[in-house]
Amino acid sequence: MRKFNMKRFFRRKSSREVARDRLKILLISDRVNCSPEMMELIKTDIAKVISKYMKIDSTNMEIQINTKGKGNRGIKNPTLYANIPILDLRK
């Protein structure tokens, strides 16, 4: 834990790494060809369904389309990840 913090503290990311990381994230959304509006709609629908069964923190939930595996330029098998904080497992 401490090592991790030290590392972050002393070593600033080089602009090369920043560029690479920004591009990787940018291209995922570019390749998926899915508008932010549509992502928002999917998110609210998922929240609605899950809320039927448990209490969730819908303001802090996140969904993201990621690419699974390489080689197909990542476009062939996109995966939808949902990160939904649960407040109470019982309704």
Place this chain on the structure above:
Amino acid sequence: MSNSEVIVITSGKGGVGKTTTTANVGTGLAKMGKKVCLIDTDIGLRNLDVVMGLENRIVYNLVDVVEGNCRVKQALIRDKRNPGLYLMPSAQTRDKSAVSPGQMVKVIEHLKEQFDYILLDCPAGIEQGFQNAIAGADRALIVTTPEVSAIRDADRIIGLLEANGFKQMDLIINRLRTDMVRKGDMMSASDVVDILAVPLLGIIPDDENVVVATNQGEPLVGHDCPAGRAYSNVVRRIQGEEVPFLSTEKGFSFWTKVTGIFHKA
């Protein structure tokens, strides 16, 4: 000649070196004894003629051919320095809609009979000019620089080419500065190849001789300078030869990754 190869040089973003690459690769192929035709498909903003130093010899252009104002042969300008190298210039006073993809295919089919290689210099963007340029091509060279904006556009272009059924796409990374890569201030060639996942055909170092060559209207392929050597290697790789990457071409920790992708092609 039925086994001629039609290659489109494209990038999405403007100003990354499509025209320079077309001029150098074409000249390089001609220097190796191939019959080469360069077609400038950027209607309204032609530039390949000046980079080649042939701007004073234009009589007819691509639009004249398409509209039937002249025969294909009349629009071809022969390069005096390299026998076997011809340029079909674009029209300067018209716009992209003057030519359709179908018409491009027809012109290319006609040229295929006389040339080993037909190189199409694609305009920037993804509109009609791009559609025209890729219509008759069976192979693509994607030019990019190690910058976020150029790589993003290149990725988009690769997606569009895939959607159009292109099987063979190769990457040329232009204007790489190894000194900046070493300092961590520029993405390395392997970073770019990792992100775009397209086989690498060449790395052209940032070289001021390119500017000088463009000033003079004479491609520098084969000249004794970093970019000249890099373009020579690209020309040899296009013909299927396996040429190791120059030490000046690569950044660090680069070799294994690139060869991995390179051999898959």
